Amino acid sequence: MSSYVTASELIAAPDGNHLDLATALAATPLGLVQNPVFFTGVLSRPDIAAAGMLAVADVAASRYADAGLMGRLANLDPVVTASGDRLRFESFSACNGVHARLDLLPEALGSGQVGFGTTNVDINQPLRTALARVHRDQALHLSVGKGELRASSLIETHVERKVNLPERWIRGLAEVPALTEAMTLAGQLTGATLAGFLADLPRSAPPGPNVYLVPSTPRWRQMNRRLPGAIPLTGAGRLRGCERIARQAQTLTVYIAPNDTTAWVFDLPGARFTLVLSPDPYRGFSGEGTLLMQLTRNDTAAHGQRLLAALDWSPTVDKADLALRTDMTPGETAAGLAWLAGAGWLGYDLSETAWFHRELPIDAHKVLRRHPRLTAAHKLLEDGAVTRTPAGWSVSGSHDNHYAVTTTAPDSNGNPRLRCQCAWELEHSGTRGPCKHILAITIALRSA
Known part of the structure; x- marks a missing residue:
């Protein structure tokens, strides 16, 4: 756990607005640093930066499914990564089924110098209200971390807000890159066709209906059933996370993964905004099991x-x-x-x-040790629940249940594929990673 020593704020000054984003405990090339300074400089497109940061914060404050989680996961602070030439802001929806990322690229950051590291940033409600009023013709000086606070005593804090980074977010930040690396290009929209597509999106309450988009000229067609080559947009209301940046979007490029996870990449002047949607509104990224x-x-x-x-x-x-x-x-x-x-x-x-x-x-x-399915698999091995049978393996579970695991045709690497008869595998058929029984057998085989 870590804390902010001040709150983020937008201050009006004679030389233009000053946007100071408070940072928390950060991982940097120098190790863990409390409240570091990652960037300071005048932005070339303040309207893009403000709208993009608001869009990332909007997703963090949104719930598209799993109503019971809202109380525990609301008001989470976006993660910012400084990479030497750009800043990346990331968040997940409260239901963990939507991932948002804003990339502020070098051309958006002017002459400012970007540091290195990752931390949370405080985007509070007063700041959100102020950011919504930022215009393109206003000078905006951005500071990610305040320099004068680096020498401050951590005991004498002005604001004491705990930074929560739940394991659902951490596992989501692991799963989304693995899923997006496997994606292929599905379609692209520019100019008036992009504006028309966004205007035609269903406006029902979230998560919204499932629609299928057929890329065609001059406009993409929306269908209520899937045709070959169609792009699934499950829970169409979830794409509303782009509304803050829609007016500035120049190009929309859509990608799709084998499990129907989709990514919607909006190119903006000096920036990119990406929304990654899980295959189902009620399906969070933390449980995908890709890795x-x-x-x-x-x-x-x-x-x-x-x-x-x-x-x-x-x-x-x-x-x-x-x-x-x-x-x-x-x-x-x-x-x-x-x-x-x-x-x-x-x-x-x-x-x-x-x-x-x-x-x-x-x-x-x-x-890594606390991943639920990996933890359960190691527990099965510790308990001696895995035994070899003439047909494959048997894994004993709770309530005297026994699950038969058989071998099917090997994969492209020559490794045997395992099939289990448990409820998880019967429901998901391998689309959300292996069950704990298959994991336990795989661990045992690799250890041997």
């Missing part, structure tokens, strides 16, 4: 640590170049990247087809 099979390997941590030393807070990380510089095989690199992503240390930029270094101020090892 679980890689994390069952005994060597993932070792490979991840080797890669971590080579990341160097780079704004873009090329996987092939990283493997070459570390002299690691493609398999070792994939395992290491999975471990880094699982710890929240990597994001993925669809527009640049590259990873970027993000390092959350958390105990990464603890997060």
Whole structure:
């Protein structure tokens, strides 16, 4: 846990508005730093920056499903990563099914110098009200962290607000990059066709209906059933998270993952705004399980640590170049990247087809150990619940239940595919990662 020593605020001054964003405990190249300064300078497009930050904050304050979670997860502060030449602001909806990211690119940051590190920023209600009034012709000086507070005593705090980064967010920050890396281009809109598409979106209460978009000329068609090549927009109301930046959007590029996760990338002057939507409004990213099979390997941590030393807070990380510089095989690199992503240390930029270094101020090892399904799988092994049978394996569960796990055709890497008869596998058929029984068997096989 960490705290802000002041509140974020927007101050009117003779030389223009001054936007001071308060920072919390941060992971930086120098280690953990309390309330660091990541950026200070005059923005070239203050209207874009203000609208984008509000859009990220809007998503953090929104709930599209799971009403019971709102009380625990409301008012969460966006995560900001400074990468030396750009700033990235990220958040999740309270239901964890929508991820938002604003990238303020070098051309938006003017002559300001960007530091390196990751932390939370305080975007409070008074600041939101002030940001909504920022115009393009107003000079806006942005400070991410206040310099004069670096020497302040942490005991003499003016504002004591706890910063909560729940494990749902941490696991979501791991899953979204893994899902987006596997995406392919689905369609693109520009100019008047983009404006028309956004105007035609359903305006019902969230999460909204499920629609399917058929890319066509001059406008995309909306269907209530899926046709070949159609783009799924499940819970269409969730795309309303782009409303703050819609007027400035120049291009919308849509990507889709094999499990129907979609990404909607809006190109803005000097910035990009990305919304990633889960395949179903009632499906949070924290439970996707994309990385679980890689994390069952005994060597993932070792490979991840080797890669971590080579990341160097780079704004873009090329996987092939990283493997070459570390002299690691493609398999070792994939395992290491999975471990880094699982710890929240990597994001993925669809527009640049590259990873970027993000390092959350958390105990990464603890997060990985506490992944529910991995924890349950290790518990099954500790309890001796996995036994070999002539047909495959049997895993004993609670209430004297026994689950049969059989082997199917091997995957592209020659590894055997496992099929379980438990309720999780029967419901999801492998679309949300393996169940704990398959994980336990995989761990046992790799250990052997």
